[in-house]
Amino acid sequence: MFREAATSVARNTSVMLFQHVITTASSILLLIFVPRYLGPAEYGRLYLATAITAMFQIVVNFGNSYLIAKHIAREPEQTGQILVDALLLRTALATVSLAAMAAIGFLGGYPEEVRLLLLINGAGLYVYVAYTSLYACFQGHEALRYTSAGAIIEKLSVSAVAIAGLVLGKGTVFLLLVLIGGSILDVILLAVMARRIVPSLPRVRWRSALAQMKEGVPYFLFAIFGVIYYKIDSVMLSKMSSEEVVGWYGGAYRLFETLNFPYLLTMAAYPVLSRLWKEEAHSHRRTTQKSLEIVLLLGIPVTIGGIALARPIINMFFGLSGYEPAVFLFQLLMAGILFLYADMILGTTLLSVDRQRPLMILSLSAIPFNVGLNFVLIPLFEHPGSNGAVGAAIATGITEVAIMIAVLRMLPAGTLAGFRWATVGKGAGAGAGMTLALMACQAVRLPWPVAGLAATAVYGGLLFALRVFEPAELRFLRGLLRWKEVRTMVAGRAPDGAIVNE
Numbered sequence: 001m002f003r004e005a006a007t008s009v010a011r012n013t014s015v016m017l018f019q020h021v022i023t024t025a026s027s028i029l030l031l032i033f034v035p036r037y038l039g040p041a042e043y044g045r046l047y048l049a050t051a052i053t054a055m056f057q058i059v060v061n062f063g064n065s066y067l068i069a070k071h072i073a074r075e076p077e078q079t080g081q082i083l084v085d086a087l088l089l090r091t092a093l094a095t096v097s098l099a100a101m102a103a104i105g106f107l108g109g110y111p112e113e114v115r116l117l118l119l120i121n122g123a124g125l126y127v128y129v130a131y132t133s134l135y136a137c138f139q140g141h142e143a144l145r146y147t148s149a150g151a152i153i154e155k156l157s158v159s160a161v162a163i164a165g166l167v168l169g170k171g172t173v174f175l176l177l178v179l180i181g182g183s184i185l186d187v188i189l190l191a192v193m194a195r196r197i198v199p200s201l202p203r204v205r206w207r208s209a210l211a212q213m214k215e216g217v218p219y220f221l222f223a224i225f226g227v228i229y230y231k232i233d234s235v236m237l238s239k240m241s242s243e244e245v246v247g248w249y250g251g252a253y254r255l256f257e258t259l260n261f262p263y264l265l266t267m268a269a270y271p272v273l274s275r276l277w278k279e280e281a282h283s284h285r286r287t288t289q290k291s292l293e294i295v296l297l298l299g300i301p302v303t304i305g306g307i308a309l310a311r312p313i314i315n316m317f318f319g320l321s322g323y324e325p326a327v328f329l330f331q332l333l334m335a336g337i338l339f340l341y342a343d344m345i346l347g348t349t350l351l352s353v354d355r356q357r358p359l360m361i362l363s364l365s366a367i368p369f370n371v372g373l374n375f376v377l378i379p380l381f382e383h384p385g386s387n388g389a390v391g392a393a394i395a396t397g398i399t400e401v402a403i404m405i406a407v408l409r410m411l412p413a414g415t416l417a418g419f420r421w422a423t424v425g426k427g428a429g430a431g432a433g434m435t436l437a438l439m440a441c442q443a444v445r446l447p448w449p450v451a452g453l454a455a456t457a458v459y460g461g462l463l464f465a466l467r468v469f470e471p472a473e474l475r476f477l478r479g480l481l482r483w484k485e486v487r488t489m490v491a492g493r494a495p496d497g498a499i500v501n502e
Contacts, residue, residue: 036318043250048234050121053122060125066136072141089213091126102119121180221360233249241388251314284353310328314327343404359410434455437459
């Protein structure tokens, strides 16, 4: 059972990893152009509008992405009914959210451009409804290769059109319209491919739609914390500091988000863990532990490289002339990314074992904790150094650590029994070797990409020298790079074992 679970996770992660490489490359290319052509102030307005929109996306989603994927993983024959009920509920929430975003724009005293950006993003919520509902269906069927194909096409087309527009002098409104257009293209592709798992759509069942809404409340409240925690600092900065500071923080945070690639593993593992919790507890425990080991070993070099190479990275994407304060902000954020990686796996595990209510309580408790930290720390750093974003970055890291401690206490008894803590220790040792390698590369003035690759190679070599991986884990890691799964994604065929109705 564990081998079957590992195969499913590896198969879906492999195609999502391929997607991540392509989409991240296109996003990085776009990121090089956007801040430079917009400037810190206008980029700050764009980031603010995006942060506010992200909060309402959680309202529209209402936690149902977790709920849909879990139910479909356990009852795949009910996919059509679950989908139409979710679409009805989310469309109604999108309408309410659009009106609320318009009210915030006018009553919040924001500039006219920010209000217009909020209205455009509010209209885009209807596209978000369709995308997230379809995505959750594919996730529940453990068939994420279909969503990966759509994401690749969307990102490549958006980057090409957006960069061309920026070069021609277009602004933030044009950029948002291009982003929404790309999302519409993705939805069309997913809808066409959805016939593989949803041959026909039944009528809406109002009772089941209301039941879905009721059941989604804990997931919704948990998700609310995620967005408030990640985005409220930007809103608070906009009221307690300047647009330029918001732009510095937005630039550093955007890069921080780009390095959050372990979500690929959690998206692939979630439906598998949900299914295993009902079928095989031992395999569930082993899958959780191996997933946690992998993200921790991945997080160590990302943390070290991000902190050590922050200055040249910021310079490449934004330019130091306007964004030099973002260097320290990025370093602060990177100092806590390892805890974020761990929280993602641990939180996914709690959701898979139907412990969404305790997680909801934790999330609600963490909201005032995080907001309080921002309320104290932003002014503390705003006055002496005129960069309140330092306080926001510190608040983010403190909250992440606090959540990890709490979630560890909430796991079912025995979840981490037998966890190989020595493996994490060996990873830390390999990280020390990577740090020395980076220092040596910088001493001889190697270009920073070369230094990063060389130091990462040292880290990987030390992991093998310390015999960190067992044979089964090596097979799993090789499975993450299986070209066969990528070929089947491109060709539109179902891989062996895929849970789809061809």
